[in-house]
Amino acid sequence: GAGVSQSPRYKVAKRGQDVALRCDPISGHVSLFWYQQALGQGPEFLTYFQNEAQLDKSGLPSDRFFAERPEGSVSTLKIQRTQQEDSAVYLCASSSNLGQGFDGYTFGSGTRLTVV
Amino acid sequence: AQSVTQLDSQVPVFEEAPVELRCNYSSSVSVYLFWYVQYPNQGLQLLLKYLSGSTLVKGINGFEAEFNKSQTSFHLRKPSVHISDTAEYFCAVSEGHQGAQKLVFGQGTRLTINP
Numbered sequence: 001g002a003g004v005s006q007s008p009r010y011k012v013a014k015r016g017q018d019v020a021l022r023c024d025p026i027s028g029h030v031s032l033f034w035y036q037q038a039l040g041q042g043p044e045f046l047t048y049f050q051n052e053a054q055l056d057k058s059g060l061p062s063d064r065f066f067a068e069r070p071e072g073s074v075s076t077l078k079i080q081r082t083q084q085e086d087s088a089v090y091l092c093a094s095s096s097n098l099g100q101g102f103d104g105y106t107f108g109s110g111t112r113l114t115v116v
Numbered sequence: 117a118q119s120v121t122q123l124d125s126q127v128p129v130f131e132e133a134p135v136e137l138r139c140n141y142s143s144s145v146s147v148y149l150f151w152y153v154q155y156p157n158q159g160l161q162l163l164l165k166y167l168s169g170s171t172l173v174k175g176i177n178g179f180e181a182e183f184n185k186s187q188t189s190f191h192l193r194k195p196s197v198h199i200s201d202t203a204e205y206f207c208a209v210s211e212g213h214q215g216a217q218k219l220v221f222g223q224g225t226r227l228t229i230n231p
Binding site for chain 1: 120150152157158159160161162165206208218219220221222223224
Protein backbone atom coordinates (compact mmCIF):
# COMPACT_ATOMS: atom_id res chain seq x y z
CA GLY A 1 0.00 0.00 0.00
CA ALA A 2 0.88 3.66 -0.20
CA GLY A 3 1.38 4.07 3.52
CA VAL A 4 1.43 2.28 6.86
CA SER A 5 -2.08 1.27 7.86
CA GLN A 6 -3.13 0.61 11.46
CA SER A 7 -6.40 -0.76 12.77
CA PRO A 8 -8.50 -0.19 14.68
CA ARG A 9 -8.11 3.55 14.82
CA TYR A 10 -9.64 3.68 18.31
CA LYS A 11 -10.12 0.92 20.85
CA VAL A 12 -11.82 1.07 24.22
CA ALA A 13 -11.15 -1.93 26.42
CA LYS A 14 -12.38 -2.84 29.86
CA ARG A 15 -9.62 -3.49 32.37
CA GLY A 16 -8.59 -7.11 32.16
CA GLN A 17 -9.65 -7.53 28.53
CA ASP A 18 -7.21 -8.73 25.84
CA VAL A 19 -6.68 -6.54 22.76
CA ALA A 20 -4.99 -7.00 19.39
CA LEU A 21 -3.70 -4.11 17.31
CA ARG A 22 -2.85 -4.56 13.65
CA CYS A 23 -0.23 -2.94 11.46
CA ASP A 24 0.04 -3.22 7.66
CA PRO A 25 3.46 -1.84 6.67
CA ILE A 26 4.42 -0.44 3.30
CA SER A 27 4.74 -3.30 0.83
CA GLY A 28 8.31 -4.57 0.67
CA HIS A 29 9.48 -2.82 3.82
CA VAL A 30 11.74 -5.18 5.72
CA SER A 31 11.82 -3.42 9.08
CA LEU A 32 8.81 -2.87 11.32
CA PHE A 33 8.69 -1.08 14.66
CA TRP A 34 6.09 -0.60 17.38
CA TYR A 35 6.11 2.46 19.63
CA GLN A 36 3.95 3.50 22.58
CA GLN A 37 3.03 7.17 22.99
CA ALA A 38 1.51 8.17 26.30
CA LEU A 39 -0.48 11.40 26.48
CA GLY A 40 1.78 14.41 26.24
CA GLN A 41 4.93 12.33 25.73
CA GLY A 42 7.19 11.35 22.90
CA PRO A 43 6.89 7.87 21.42
CA GLU A 44 8.83 5.12 23.18
CA PHE A 45 10.22 2.04 21.46
CA LEU A 46 8.52 -1.28 22.13
CA THR A 47 9.81 -3.82 19.64
CA TYR A 48 11.45 -4.30 16.22
CA PHE A 49 11.10 -6.90 13.47
CA GLN A 50 13.29 -7.56 10.49
CA ASN A 51 11.12 -9.63 8.19
CA GLU A 52 9.53 -12.22 10.49
CA ALA A 53 12.32 -12.18 13.05
CA GLN A 54 11.78 -10.18 16.23
CA LEU A 55 15.26 -8.78 16.75
CA ASP A 56 14.60 -6.48 19.68
CA LYS A 57 11.82 -6.61 22.24
CA SER A 58 13.61 -4.74 24.98
CA GLY A 59 10.96 -2.01 25.14
CA LEU A 60 7.98 -4.22 25.90
CA PRO A 61 6.89 -3.09 29.37
CA SER A 62 5.73 -6.45 30.68
CA ASP A 63 5.07 -10.04 29.69
CA ARG A 64 1.46 -9.01 29.00
CA PHE A 65 2.72 -7.45 25.76
CA PHE A 66 3.39 -9.72 22.80
CA ALA A 67 4.08 -8.92 19.14
CA GLU A 68 4.31 -11.11 16.07
CA ARG A 69 4.93 -10.83 12.35
CA PRO A 70 4.61 -14.45 11.16
CA GLU A 71 4.95 -13.89 7.40
CA GLY A 72 7.19 -10.85 7.45
CA SER A 73 4.48 -8.38 6.46
CA VAL A 74 1.46 -7.70 8.70
CA SER A 75 2.22 -7.40 12.41
CA THR A 76 -0.01 -7.72 15.45
CA LEU A 77 0.64 -6.25 18.88
CA LYS A 78 -1.30 -8.09 21.56
CA ILE A 79 -1.86 -6.86 25.09
CA GLN A 80 -3.25 -9.33 27.59
CA ARG A 81 -5.22 -8.40 30.72
CA THR A 82 -5.13 -4.70 29.91
CA GLN A 83 -4.47 -2.20 32.70
CA GLN A 84 -5.24 1.51 32.85
CA GLU A 85 -1.56 2.35 32.43
CA ASP A 86 -1.69 0.70 29.00
CA SER A 87 -3.83 3.59 27.73
CA ALA A 88 -1.79 5.24 25.00
CA VAL A 89 -1.45 5.64 21.27
CA TYR A 90 0.34 2.69 19.70
CA LEU A 91 2.30 3.64 16.60
CA CYS A 92 3.67 1.36 13.95
CA ALA A 93 6.49 2.34 11.59
CA SER A 94 8.17 0.57 8.69
CA SER A 95 11.38 1.10 6.79
CA SER A 96 13.25 -0.36 3.86
CA ASN A 97 16.84 -1.37 4.47
CA LEU A 98 19.26 -0.06 1.92
CA GLY A 99 22.82 -1.21 1.57
CA GLN A 100 24.39 1.62 3.55
CA GLY A 101 21.78 2.70 6.00
CA PHE A 102 18.17 3.45 5.37
CA ASP A 103 15.92 6.15 4.00
CA GLY A 104 13.91 6.78 7.12
CA TYR A 105 10.75 5.55 8.76
CA THR A 106 7.12 5.90 7.73
CA PHE A 107 4.63 5.97 10.59
CA GLY A 108 1.02 4.92 10.64
CA SER A 109 -1.71 7.06 12.19
CA GLY A 110 -1.73 4.92 15.31
CA THR A 111 -4.29 3.11 17.42
CA ARG A 112 -5.55 5.03 20.45
CA LEU A 113 -6.19 2.51 23.23
CA THR A 114 -8.26 3.59 26.21
CA VAL A 115 -8.59 1.16 29.10
CA VAL A 116 -11.56 1.85 31.37
CA ALA B 117 22.36 5.02 26.12
CA GLN B 118 21.08 7.58 23.69
CA SER B 119 18.88 10.40 24.89
CA VAL B 120 17.22 13.42 23.29
CA THR B 121 16.39 16.66 25.05
CA GLN B 122 13.98 19.17 23.61
CA LEU B 123 14.63 22.23 25.65
CA ASP B 124 11.23 23.87 25.24
CA SER B 125 7.97 22.08 25.93
CA GLN B 126 5.92 24.92 24.44
CA VAL B 127 6.82 27.70 22.00
CA PRO B 128 4.26 30.41 21.19
CA VAL B 129 5.02 32.69 18.25
CA PHE B 130 3.15 35.14 16.09
CA GLU B 131 2.29 34.34 12.50
CA GLU B 132 5.04 35.22 10.00
CA ALA B 133 7.65 35.40 12.77
CA PRO B 134 10.75 33.15 12.70
CA VAL B 135 10.98 30.17 15.03
CA GLU B 136 13.68 27.84 16.36
CA LEU B 137 12.91 24.59 18.16
CA ARG B 138 15.90 23.29 20.07
CA CYS B 139 17.11 19.72 20.25
CA ASN B 140 20.19 18.24 21.90
CA TYR B 141 21.17 14.60 21.91
CA SER B 142 23.67 12.40 23.65
CA SER B 143 25.39 9.56 21.89
CA SER B 144 28.89 8.20 21.77
CA VAL B 145 28.64 7.02 18.17
CA SER B 146 27.64 8.51 14.85
CA VAL B 147 23.94 9.15 14.63
CA TYR B 148 21.07 9.76 12.29
CA LEU B 149 18.83 12.65 13.30
CA PHE B 150 15.20 13.35 12.51
CA TRP B 151 12.45 15.89 13.08
CA TYR B 152 8.85 14.73 12.95
CA VAL B 153 5.63 16.74 13.14
CA GLN B 154 2.42 15.44 14.68
CA TYR B 155 -0.90 17.15 14.02
CA PRO B 156 -3.77 16.46 16.45
CA ASN B 157 -5.01 12.86 16.34
CA GLN B 158 -2.57 11.94 13.61
CA GLY B 159 0.62 9.93 13.31
CA LEU B 160 4.12 11.27 12.83
CA GLN B 161 5.12 12.91 9.57
CA LEU B 162 8.79 13.25 8.67
CA LEU B 163 9.90 16.88 8.28
CA LEU B 164 13.57 16.24 7.56
CA LYS B 165 16.47 13.95 8.34
CA TYR B 166 20.23 14.08 8.64
CA LEU B 167 22.07 10.91 7.63
CA SER B 168 25.40 12.28 6.40
CA GLY B 169 26.91 15.01 4.24
CA SER B 170 25.90 18.66 4.45
CA THR B 171 25.09 19.70 7.99
CA LEU B 172 22.29 22.01 6.83
CA VAL B 173 19.26 19.96 5.98
CA LYS B 174 16.18 21.29 4.24
CA GLY B 175 12.82 19.65 4.72
CA ILE B 176 9.18 20.04 3.83
CA ASN B 177 6.97 23.04 4.58
CA GLY B 178 9.94 25.44 4.60
CA PHE B 179 11.66 23.91 7.63
CA GLU B 180 15.40 23.39 7.92
CA ALA B 181 17.76 22.08 10.59
CA GLU B 182 21.47 22.23 11.22
CA PHE B 183 23.51 19.36 12.60
CA ASN B 184 26.22 20.57 14.98
CA LYS B 185 28.40 17.67 16.07
CA SER B 186 30.52 19.64 18.55
CA GLN B 187 27.42 20.91 20.35
CA THR B 188 25.46 17.68 19.79
CA SER B 189 22.53 19.74 18.57
CA PHE B 190 20.02 19.55 15.75
CA HIS B 191 17.85 22.65 16.03
CA LEU B 192 14.85 23.13 13.75
CA ARG B 193 14.16 26.51 12.18
CA LYS B 194 11.66 28.23 9.94
CA PRO B 195 12.03 31.87 8.85
CA SER B 196 8.31 32.64 8.73
CA VAL B 197 5.63 30.48 10.33
CA HIS B 198 1.98 30.03 9.38
CA ILE B 199 -1.10 29.15 11.38
CA SER B 200 -1.00 25.72 9.77
CA ASP B 201 2.36 25.01 11.48
CA THR B 202 0.59 24.68 14.83
CA ALA B 203 1.46 21.12 15.93
CA GLU B 204 3.71 19.01 18.14
CA TYR B 205 7.28 18.60 16.94
CA PHE B 206 9.53 15.70 17.90
CA CYS B 207 13.28 15.37 17.54
CA ALA B 208 14.62 11.81 17.31
CA VAL B 209 17.95 10.04 17.02
CA SER B 210 19.10 6.61 15.97
CA GLU B 211 22.60 5.20 15.89
CA GLY B 212 24.14 5.11 12.45
CA HIS B 213 24.41 1.52 11.36
CA GLN B 214 23.57 -0.37 8.26
CA GLY B 215 19.89 -0.99 8.27
CA ALA B 216 17.12 0.47 10.36
CA GLN B 217 17.60 1.08 14.05
CA LYS B 218 15.13 2.11 16.71
CA LEU B 219 14.45 5.77 17.26
CA VAL B 220 14.81 7.57 20.58
CA PHE B 221 12.47 10.55 20.76
CA GLY B 222 12.48 13.76 22.73
CA GLN B 223 9.49 14.79 24.80
CA GLY B 224 8.18 17.07 22.08
CA THR B 225 7.70 20.80 21.61
CA ARG B 226 4.22 22.22 21.13
CA LEU B 227 4.37 25.04 18.60
CA THR B 228 1.46 27.45 18.81
CA ILE B 229 1.06 30.12 16.16
CA ASN B 230 -0.92 33.18 17.13
CA PRO B 231 -2.50 35.47 14.52
